[in-house]
Amino acid sequence: MKTRVMNCLVVFASILFAGCTSLTIDEHRTSEDRINIESDQTVVVLGRRHSSEYETEPSLISCVGNVLKRGSDGLNVMSESEFVDALYPWFEPRTAPLHVNDLGRFLDDSTIHGTMEALNVSYIIWIDGQTETTDSSGSIGCSISVGGAGCFGFGTWDKESDYEAVVWDYRNRKTEGQLSADASGTSYMPAIIIPIPIIARVQNSACKGMGAQLKSFFATQE
Structure with missing residues (x-):
């Protein structure tokens, strides 16, 4: 199933400028039925961690977790930092699994398994990807003179977010579904006396779209 969302921020000055983001989400579920989850069962959202050169942004992971927790149907989500601390040093960048397929073998370790049971972790949502600046153009110059400053x-820059999320059933060691989120947008910086940044919130758009779609995988039970 594929969905597409367009969000625009419009600001009027002497000229009309707009910073827009487009978002496409493509999902696949192993079953049409939603996952029944008890209110005390824990869900963990994890990003890929592989040295300082590549990791899924912690801000994105935290954002998705917050979306999953909201509302009367919110999930019991443990923060990534709390989970990583509880399982230290297994999810540090030098030792963390690189792919969701590694989780089953990795979590079979008796020490890790005991901690997972104590935390009552039932599902892990694994997110891999990044937001990057892909292009920029234009220039802005500033000067100070006797008459003022x-x-x-005019400058612009393009950003793209490309993420993949997998819902993994820890207890049954199987994938329940996955989705991809592709967001892009152009930010603008017109400057007439003062710069006016008009920001396309690309990562935020990807977060909200992924969070809402991932939440729809679950049906919370009292």
């Missing part, structure tokens, strides 16, 4: 010019 000011900036003039």
